[in-house]
Amino acid sequence: MRKRVAVIGGGIAGLAAAVRLRDLTPPGTEIIVYEQGGVLGGKLRTGELAGLPVERGAESFLTSGPGGDSPAVAFARHLGLGDALVHPATVPAALSITGRLTPIPAGTLVGVPGDLTKLGDVAHVTGADRDEGRPLLAAGADIAVGELVRARYGEEVVDRLVDPMLGGVYAGRADRLSLEVTMPQLAATARVEHTLQAAVRAAQSARTRPAAPVFTAVDGGMSRLVAAAAAASGARISLGLPVRDLSRTTHGWRLLLGPVPAPQTDDVDAVVLAVPAKPASRLLAAVSAEAAEAVGVLDYASVALAAMALPPGTPLPELSGFLVPPSEGTLVKAATFFTRKWPHLGGEKDAVIVRASLGRHGEQDRLQLTDDDLLDRARHELGELIGADLPAPVASWIQRWGGGLPQYTPGHRDRVAFARQQLPPGLALAGAAFDGVGIPACVASGERAAEDVSKSLEE
Ligand SMILES: Cc1cc2nc3c(=O)[nH]c(=O)nc-3n(C[C@H](O)[C@H](O)[C@H](O)COP(=O)(O)OP(=O)(O)OC[C@H]3O[C@@H](n4cnc5c(N)ncnc54)[C@H](O)[C@@H]3O)c2cc1C
Structure with missing residues (x-):
């Protein structure tokens, strides 16, 4: 039948x-x-802004997986x-640390460094990543990412690197998020290796196709x-x-x-x-x-996206965007310079599009503003983070995702x-x-x- x-x-x-x-x-x-x-x-869900397709939700996906x-x-x-598969321009992204935009250090796994010499001023390592004669993580065990990294590398690496990078994906805090789910490759190597540095390096070398662009989007949205x-x-x-x-x-x-x-x-x-x-x-x-x-x-985190089409010629830093650690206290947790990051949109001759991501887990009360007030707040904070006031947008929208991101x-x-x-x-x-x-x-x-x-x- x-x-x-x-x-x-x-x-x-x-x-x-x-x-x-x-x-x-x-x-x-x-x-x-x-x-x-x-x-x-x-x-x-693909939206529209100044005649261009701009994502109201997810923007891109990982290009590679375990088998290719x-x-x-x-x-x-x-x-x-x-x-129709397209990739972002190779423009760097930054972190906003104590009010300054700083390049994201290379060679980290979602903010967890495998080479501690490459952190520059972003974060100082204070923990001791000692070999204690056993794997970091027992078979079958799980741990919060923050707990593991704080114990091995200290507070700043979590607060300034891992929190904003994980927060960029989950709008959540490293101290609550499961290593096994959010960083499965690192969880696997942590069950074998005795130090975090060795586990990060092993996870990085197990990656396939390192030359492929990390992210892919769909032309048209x-x-x-x-x-x-x-x-x-x-x-x-x-x-x-x-x-x-x-x-x-x-x-x-x-x-x-x-x-x-x-x-x-x-x-x-x-x-x-x-x-x-x-x-x-x-x-x-x-x-x-x-x-x-x-x-x-x-549990879920609620977030909102504020998209703004700024007049052509609006100066922005030479970046694809930036991430903001929760410790900076802003409602803006990340910003994407959309027209710069995605060359398939045809450049910035008609508008400069910026998309800010607002709110983190536990902060839903801070999103209880009208759309106009949320937009003003986003524009004001972005100006402060970039170090230059942004002009009034020629077009804009707010997209709210109540309970949008699982924790x-x-x-x-x-x-x-x-x-x-x-x-x-x-x-x-x-x-x-x-x-x-x-x-x-x-x-x-x-x-x-x-x-x-x-x-x-x-x-
Ligand atoms: C702002 C934002 C940005 C993101 N950016 C990215 C990104 O760039 N890259 C990435 O990989 N991921 C990103 N994600 C995550 C990714 O988009 C989601 O995890 C994924 O799309 C979830 O898909 P899903 O089908 O599991 O659930 P959903 O997309 O939530 O779909 C579930 C559907 O079920 C429907 N539904 C619920 N209850 C019922 C019911 N009782 N009966 C019938 N229908 C029902 C809902 O209306 C909904 O349409 C982002 C998420 C958000 C919120």
Whole structure:
């Protein structure tokens, strides 16, 4: 009989699952993507500013993965977007340390240095990175990145380097974030090496294709990737209705969707659940209370993006952007000089586009400003950080991501593995709530979930 598979959540993980399901299941299998919002893509959404495509969410993804191309690059190629993949200009980025923009030291792993002689004035190493006759991390153990690096290199390396670099990705603090999830290569080498320097160097030398550009974007924007994935999946797309309940039936699953006064049900044979932790936990409650609890503990940081098109000729430092450590006290945690970083946008003849990222984990109250006030605040702080007042923008927008970035604390991997063990076949979890925040991790997670549930369809 013709099978039906539900993908709940139309972000990149759900879409990658839908495409892989299309590739793996017999022709005629019905795949349905349920997205509560009015558009697909989740945190991938391309906006417009001064006539240029400017990302309202994720901007780029890692080019390389363990076996060569990262899963995101492989996915884009699979969707026929190989020719649309572009890379940033080789312009350096900086750190704002005590009010001064300083180049990011070379040779670090997300801010954790492997060569302590290259730190310059950015940070002084004060810890003792001694060989104590055993690996840094016991087998199966996890630790907060900050705890490990503070013990080995001292406070400044964490506060001035690791915090802003990790914060650039997670908007979180190194003292809370899991080494195993946020820096898996370093966690692997820390289980073998006896010093942090040796572990960082081992992780760096295990990297493949060091010559490839680190980041890749899509010419035309991430929404192109989203549209191509939706088309390739051949899925029926249900927009605008949240799935409110998930329960088992004798042969499969029943979804309850739509508003409370006008509920709808849909019966399917298998489900990929690709939503953030809070809705995932709610939907798992009737399936496994233990899984729901393990998934529901994940906390999130709220962030906002302020994008400004400044008049052509607005002078900016010769950088692609900069990161700001939390200790500087600004709401701005990072800034990208968008038109300079991305040459495919055609230069700065029409506008100079700056995109600032605002807010960190635990700071959501500081984002409680009107859009106009948030924009003013961003422009004022950027001026101070750059050392020159910025002119009024000719166009701008604010994009808020309430609960946008997961904060994986130590033990996250084990909690997710435990949750998965509680689930019956035919239900798989995918996405940033489980397997990592980056687009490559989300794509790989969606693809794995599709493989899991398609096996259950054959049984
Ligand atoms: C500002 C920002 C910048 C980022 N920059 C980068 C970057 O440059 N590079 C990078 O690799 N990563 C970046 N990320 C991270 C990356 O974008 C995300 O981790 C990734 O897109 C998450 O994908 P996902 O499919 O797991 O989840 P989401 O994108 O969150 O998608 C989940 C979807 O589920 C839907 N949903 C929720 N509940 C229900 C329900 N009950 N029923 C139906 N649908 C539901 C939501 O509406 C949403 O569309 C960034 C994230 C943010 C917020």
